Amino acid sequence: MSTTVKHGYSAKTRMHFLVLFLFGSLLLSGCGSSTSAETKAPAAAPPPATVIVEAAKFKDVTEERTFTGRVEAVDTVQIRARVQGYLKKKSFVEGGEVKKGQVLFEIERDSFEITVRQAEASLASAKAALTLAQQTFNRNNKLVKQRTLAQASLDDAQSALLQAQANVQVREAELSSAKLNLGYTRITAPMNGLVGRTTYSVGNLVGPDSNALVTLVAQDPMYVSFPVPQWLMTEIRKTGRKTDGVYVSLELPDGSTYAHKGTIKFTNVQGNSTTDSVTVRASIPNPERLLIDQQLVQVSVIRKQPERKLVVSQAALLLDQQGTYVLAVDAEDKVVIKRITTGEQQGSLIVIDSGLEEGDKVIISGHQKAKPGGKVSPQMAEDQSGAVPTTGNIKSTKE
Template sequence: MPAHAMSERQLSTTRSSWFSRLPLPISVSSRCVQAEVLWAVLTLTLTGCEPAPTPPAQHELPPPSVIAVAAETKTIEEEARFVGRVVAVDRVELRARVEGFLKERRFQEGQAVAVGEVLFVIEPDQYQAVVKQREADLEKAKADAQNAEAQLKRGQELLDQKNIAQAKVDELQAAAAVAKASIAQAEAALTAARLDLSYTQITAPIAGRIGLSKLSVGNLVGPSSGVLATIVSRDPIYVQFPVTQRDLLAARRQIESKGGDPRKVVIQVRLPDGQLYAHSGHLDFVDVTTDRTTDSVTLRASLPNPEGLLVDGQYVGVVVQSGEPEAAILIPQSALQVDQQGLYVLIVDADNTARIRRVQTGQTKGAEIAITQGLNVGDLVIVEGTQGVTPGRLVKAAPPQKSETGTKP
């Protein structure tokens, strides 16, 4: 037998004997592992064949709630707005015209005073004494004049009898003339003294309200003491405001093109709290010169002021109505929105769907603004709740709630 065949037979016998010597638990363990793997594969396969669970359906969001108002037609006036200052028709600063100690103050600061009412009294004693002295001087001048006339008459009689020289008569005539002039001089001095005495009572030259007193009783006052108090008239009152030449010419042309009279332009005043003053007025003066630095002209309007709400020197808004009232579509200004294309509003159509409307605006009237293009009367315009609105989506529109005006118990 060949040697290599003998080797293969020995090798096979060796392998068989090696496998036969392996322990039995290893073989059983491998079969168990294979069974478990097979069972897992079958389980995954069967599970993968089942249909996937259906996800829960998403609930549709309700339409957003909004507040909408109908576009209405109202009357509106074309107007221009300026800033003006209230100016009293009459304003007087009271000053002392004679020197003396302030004796009385006969008014309450801020009260209304009438023409001729005594407001301050300066001690009059020294001026009364001067008046008496001037009265005595006048009586003396009259007596001297009477004596001079008598001397002249006697001299003329003697001249007729040729018992006196003509020169002496001429002297008597001159003395009579001087005596007569002394009377006029004494009368003028008495008038001046009485005038100074009257100046010790400082009276109101105009009717109005008097302001603060600058000096109290007991102070020495005189022409150099300055203003003692100020009186300003109250009703009527002026409002002055500057207007550029360009605006003035444009307003005149616009008013005249509508057949209006520029002199009958209605002027209204807006108070510092934003409310319109109850009384309107009219222009009564246009300045005759133009401010060279601003190219503006000062206009003045006269308004009644029975309640005294307008105070001299006060800043107010001036509203100039430049035309007759006209009808226009008005909506709340809060409804306006703006984007890169310009102004627009959101409206609610017949299907309760939000839509965009591009608009053009005009004059404002309080919290409302005129729409010159883009809206029709009756269109429902969204004024509140626009943050949650998407154009093309349904909305739930409701009218604005009216504020309760009743008083609580």
């Protein structure tokens, strides 16, 4: 009996295809599982961020404080007439420099010379009367001793002698006064300095009640006065610093540095309640006459001997609500916060009063990549070829 095959395949053949299909599905399933497992494997951790650091170091620091000051003349004299008369001559150039003893003005002398001659004549007359009174006294004294003249006559002669002596003294004083007034007709400079504008012209009547004829201002040396805050003065007094340990340097209005140095001479014993400051005054040479009275200048008070202080770059400083701090890198290359107290600025450096020790590594570039507690890859600033650390103001951050 023959078997009829329908659809072109026998039952045995269809079974063989089914086994192959199931085996292929298992292989595909295994491959899919392997690929999924490989996809879900964890990614490798990124390398630590690179930051630039520098070590806190000690440096010889010259402390300097800057103030705004004003130049003042050491001496200012208003030249006045001491006797009354007409101005006869002016012997200087307005705005020019004069020397001590130089004649500035002359007042007409004729009337004063006459007064001197009169006083000389009166003195001569008084001396003649004194000679006569002395002779009379001597003669009467002998007669009284010989008992040929009454004592009363000798007393009268002695009285006349005393009056004659007193009259001579009066006439001598009158002559001295006349000569003094004659000398006042020549008005001289009491010191070296610059003269200002003349108040009166030649021919004007001047006297003790007149305004000043001219103002004379001393030029060398000059004073420089500047206000120092009360808190700074208190700090200086607490540390026991002396004024002989500093010198004064000036910056002129054109921005140039004045060639000569000054010394502090005076500190006011009273503070200014309006500005809460104390006025300090320094003396400074002025041989080239570059400084003038009431000129505004920048005053720097600089310590003569430098001090060893710990410094870091200003670029390392950060600021938040708690104050100033730096990000330091410890021995395990972890970032730590260190709170600091800063001192004076030294160019691109800042003095560290507390919070750091010599050798501590602080971050000066790459702060945004450094997280407290995290690891970083520090590179010393001097190892960066051509890299210059950024300097500037303190950065403000939030932790």
